[in-house]
Amino acid sequence: DAGVIQSPRHEVTEMGQEVTLRCKPISGHNSLFWYRQTMMRGLELLIYFNNNVPIDDSGMPEDRFSAKMPNASFSTLKIQPSEPRDSAVYFCASREGQGPGYEQFFGPGTRLTVL
Amino acid sequence: LAKTTQPISMDSYEGQEVNITCSHNNIATNDYITWYQQFPSQGPRFIIQGYKTKVTNEVASLFIPADRKSSTLSLPRVSLSDTAVYYCLVGEGNNRLAFGKGNQVVVIP
Numbered sequence: 001d002a003g004v005i006q007s008p009r010h011e012v013t014e015m016g017q018e019v020t021l022r023c024k025p026i027s028g029h030n031s032l033f034w035y036r037q038t039m040m041r042g043l044e045l046l047i048y049f050n051n052n053v054p055i056d057d058s059g060m061p062e063d064r065f066s067a068k069m070p071n072a073s074f075s076t077l078k079i080q081p082s083e084p085r086d087s088a089v090y091f092c093a094s095r096e097g098q099g100p101g102y103e104q105f106f107g108p109g110t111r112l113t114v115l
Numbered sequence: 116l117a118k119t120t121q122p123i124s125m126d127s128y129e130g131q132e133v134n135i136t137c138s139h140n141n142i143a144t145n146d147y148i149t150w151y152q153q154f155p156s157q158g159p160r161f162i163i164q165g166y167k168t169k170v171t172n173e174v175a176s177l178f179i180p181a182d183r184k185s186s187t188l189s190l191p192r193v194s195l196s197d198t199a200v201y202y203c204l205v206g207e208g209n210n211r212l213a214f215g216k217g218n219q220v221v222v223i224p
Contacts, residue, residue: 004158035214042216043159043202091158100147100166104212106158 004107006092012113018080021110024073025094033093033104034067034077043091049075050098082114119203124219133190135218137203140184148179148186149212151202159202159214163188190220198222 005024013019025032033048047057052069060067064083069075079086089111093104120138127133139148147166151159163170165177165186176189190197200217 043153043214045212045214093158100164103149103161103164104151104159106160109156109158 004092004094004105006090006107006110008110009108010111010113012115013082014115015083016081017114018078019082019086019112019114021077021090021092021112023075023077023092023107025075025092026096026105027073029094029096029105030072031095031098031102032069032075033095034075035091035093035106037089037091037109038087046077079112082112084114087112087114119205119213119215121201121203121215121218123216124221126221126223127193128223129194130192133193133197133220133222135188135190135201135203135220136185137188137218138185139203139205142183142205146205148177148183149204149206150175150177150188151204151214153200153202153217155199159200162201193220193222195222195224 004026007022031050034046035043036046037043046059047067048055049069065079067077089109091106091109093106095102095104147164149164150162152162153159163172163175163177165179167179170177178187198221200219202214202217204212206212
């Protein structure tokens with residue numbers, strides 16, 4: 001398996017523009033997580049899905065952020081409008097099951113820079 | 116979520132054993148202790164998980180005392196490639212885990 005796939009790997013945009021980050025989880029995994037990593041705050045969980053359903057979005061910073069998972073093999077994280085403080089590395093992770101023993105597998109991340 | 120406390124950073128010499136401690140005073144009965152490792156420009160990857168006593172795999176050992184209020188990740192004979200950020204996480208069933216900033220370990224030649 002190719003692992004968790006994220007695109008794009010790098011994104012540079014201007015303030016006010018819409019940004020869409022994409023993730024393809026590992027086939028057969030039924031949980032998907034979106035994280036954001038910055039020097040100031042470390043690695044933060046934004047939202048996670050089980051069986052394509054959002055379970056906990058309490059980490060989503062504000063209404064400018066939205067995430068969808070239309071099917072088991074694809075998820076998007078959208079920021080509209082983007083702001084310079086959204087600059088960070090965004091990771092997607094997937095997991096095969098719930099409970100102890102099921103580790104999260106992370107993608108390579110998308111480095112977002114908002115000018 | 117049970118909160119964890121780790122040192123911000125630590126240095127170690129190549130070939131030494133490295134012990135990384137984590138405090139989790141309010142760990143709940145159902146919580147497991149999980150450690151992840153993150154290399155520069157990569158996503159974190161799972162190292163080891165335990166509930167109590169000692170767990171060992173091909174990468175590391177995890178020591179958990181009887182009161183479970185702390186844990187220690189032990190990396191035997193580290194090499195330069197072990198330079199990474201190490202995260203200690205506590206939670207039930209690997210669901211909503213708080214990674215935070217982790218512990219930056221730098222291995223010195």
